[in-house]
Amino acid sequence: MDHQLKIYNTLDREKELFVPLHAPHVGLYVCGPTVYSDAHLGHARPAITFDILFRYLTHLGYKVRYVRNITDVGHLEHDADEGEDKIAKRARLEKVEPMEIVQFYLNRYHKEMDELNVLPPSIEPLASGHIIEQIQLVKEILANGYAYESQGSVYFDVVKYDKDYHYGKLSGRKLDDVLNTTRALDGQSEKRNPADFALWKAAQPEHIMRWPSPWSDGFPGWHCECTAMGRKYLGDHFDIHGGGMDLVFPHHECEIAQAVAAQGTDMVRYWMHNNMITINGTKMGKSLGNFITLQEFFTGSHKLLAQAYSPMTIRFFILQAQYRSTVDFSNEALLASEKGFERLMDAVSRMELITPSKSSNVDVSDLEAKCYEAMNDDLNTPIVIAHLFEGAKIINNIIAGNNTITAEDLDKLKGVFNLFLFELLGMKPDANASGKREDAYSQVVDMLLEQRLIAKQNKDWATSDKIRDELAALGFIIKDTKDGTEWKLTV
Structure with a gap:
């Protein structure tokens, strides 16, 4: 089957002919949900979008390894520099373990994806299950000089990276604009620049979920998980990375920077992003x-x-x-x-x-x-x-x-x-729609049979036979009994 699939590459901002790195194998990575509440319509769109891509690539004959991660600890979301761990907060309010929250909403997410007929991915890794890989990624970036340790935390040095590469090439932003629009947060004096993002954060005493590392007991920054898990399951270079358009900056921009800082080359060839669901614009x-x-x-x-x-x-x-x-x-x-x-x-x-x-x-x-x-x-x-x-x-x-x-x-x-x-x-x-159609068919047939009964009572045999014969032509078997008229559809 020779079909030339063109996809829009966010990185180059144009449609490009899809040529996989290792045909017939295709590596596809998609950012999945953070599981601390019920999925909404905005979660359904990327799931359905990349389900279509998965289905079509498979149909074209490619062997697709589809990886969709699950962010299962709230403090890995956003920059991990501010705010409260959403999963830990809900666990505290409901007086359960954080992973009970994760499992509950992950089960619901899977059920909803099944109802939407979204095929399961090949691999669905959890962020909390790949802390070792994320620590290794941070070590590599530190060793290459693009990160620094500060008070038990490790930050990515955006300014130094930008001198050697281009920070902002996915979103089209320039570093000066990023620096001018990044607000300084309380307690961030440990950063060299406000735009520097966390690779590892030292945990405060109230943090429930924490892991040992060479720098502190803490947790990885949000951006680390996708880079680390993408490399683990798809290699240092793979074909497609997808997600919602809201992830272009900062999440996917930081992913690109992390990968290049760790291995010296881009990890992803094609970046694909679905647009948003809006309500009143x-x-x-x-x-x-x-x-x-x-x-x-x-x-x-x-x-x-x-x-x-x-x-x-x-x-x-x-x-x-x-x-x-x-x-x-x-x-x-x-x-x-x-x-x-x-x-x-x-x-x-x-x-x-x-x-x-x-x-x-x-x-x-x-x-x-x-x-x-x-x-x-x-x-x-x-x-x-x-x-x-x-x-x-x-x-x-x-x-x-x-x-x-x-x-x-x-x-x-x-x-x-x-x-x-x-x-x-x-x-x-659709089971509901099928039921509605069957009810409608039944009502229409019953109405016609009532008209036929009236015709028979009026000895209008021509009309009676016409209704019977036309229903028979459509596949309905009509049988007159002493108790009335019975019918069934044979096709």
Whole structure:
């Protein structure tokens, strides 16, 4: 299969032909969640985005090692220079062990990802399980002269690094601008510059989670975990590193600096970032307090929700925008996604009602090629969906008797939906929607049979036979009994 996938490389700010380092093997690393509360819609987007990439690379024949880390201690989040450990804080309030908090929310996250039909990664390492690797990374950076120890903590020397390399090449920032916009925090006199970030922090007495190191009992800085675990499982050089656009600076910028400072070369070839979920034009996230959790979407329990939305509606909603575009939450948009997905699923089910003809007067030959073209263009899922709606229109016209299709072309059409809607976009039949459709079908059939009964009572045999025969043509078996009329669908 020869498909030329182009992906947008954040580092070079352009679409590039994807050429793996060690074909047919591909190394993919994606920043996963920090587990101290329920996942929200903003967590679903990177999970779904890189699930699509994982699926497509696998489909193209690559052997993908997909690593998605879990940040399982709150003080590894952000710069580890300020604030309280979120996991430790929640553990203290609930009077449980910190890892009980981690396990509880990690279990919920896995369940929600399964409901969204997100495939599990090849490896899902925990930050707390790779302290040794992070300490080793810090040692290498110190040995190469790009870090310094201060009062038991170790900081990355951004100014010295920038003299030899370019700090800011991923985000496009210049060091002077970073220095001018980085605020000095209380208790940071141990830093040489406000922009220097923590590689290792000496733990204060109240810190619950701490590890011994050559410098102090403490904990790693947030940025260390991805660099250390990426190297461990994918090597010093690997293909793709992904995450949300909000991670470009400082997290991924610091990752690049750490890797270069430790080994002298870049670790990652392609950087990919999905854009944000917004609500009224503002980023949806925990820090802003405007987020809606996935469970609230699934149950409809949030005050901003007009109803409950199924996991497949959420997935379809996210895929209707290209991953580098923002997606603005609204009930109207979600309702439109729900109806749009139902239309596609109705078309899929109605294909089973089609009786092939000896000739086709519809052209389905290029539908697959157009879907591939969209996928190869930086995973342009909304264009793929638009082409699937073209396929649905063809199906509906055939059902209506306006067109005909051969068995061969019908198999092609089924193949397109099976491949792109289910295998690559990861959609699956929505149990709730299926139930609604079945209820609607039952009500319509019952209504027609009631009209047939009235026709029979009026001795309008022509109308009675017409309703029976047309239902039979659609696959319904109608049986009159002494207690009334029974029916069932045979296709």
